[in-house]
Amino acid sequence: MEVRSIYRYARISPFKAREVTREIQGLPVSAALDLLTFTPKKAAFLIGKTLKSAIANAENNANLKPDGLVVKEAIVGEGPTLKRIMARARGSASRILKRTSHIRIVLSDEIAIETRETRKAKQQAGRKAAKKEVAGETREGAATVADQKSVKPKHNTKTKK
Numbered sequence: 001m002e003v004r005s006i007y008r009y010a011r012i013s014p015f016k017a018r019e020v021t022r023e024i025q026g027l028p029v030s031a032a033l034d035l036l037t038f039t040p041k042k043a044a045f046l047i048g049k050t051l052k053s054a055i056a057n058a059e060n061n062a063n064l065k066p067d068g069l070v071v072k073e074a075i076v077g078e079g080p081t082l083k084r085i086m087a088r089a090r091g092s093a094s095r096i097l098k099r100t101s102h103i104r105i106v107l108s109d110e111i112a113i114e115t116r117e118t119r120k121a122k123q124q125a126g127r128k129a130a131k132k133e134v135a136g137e138t139r140e141g142a143a144t145v146a147d148q149k150s151v152k153p154k155h156n157t158k159t160k161k
Helices: 014-024 029-037 042-060 116-150
Strands: 002-010 070-078 082-087 093-098 101-108
Touching (some): 014 029, 029 042, 029 070, 042 101
Antiparallel strands (some): 002 101, 070 101
């Protein structure tokens, strides 16, 4: 079963918040809370608040135990931007964009626990497979080039005047 929590209009840039959400995706809830507790960023505090809210939703609304939950999704979307003006030299002004974000966390008890080590191992296996495919294509390309060289082109006996 899936449980979610959304923190809307958080006063932080989505770019800064996504950096933290990438780290907790796929982790068990206890590990994600530990990681957020020791991350020295404003985004970590806001995401931790949202994660705790999702855990409370799971306990109270869905009757789930928090130790079996995993962070299935941690998504940061862009919210409305507040546009402000700062006075500049010679009577001009420049615009300041104060960005907001929507933080959405989805917890699930159905997903197998994926740690950072297993995620890295999957990525490395994918890279090795991609290298093998590229190497296989170059071998096939070399064979077709060799076949083309074996066929001699016909020369025209007529000369241009």
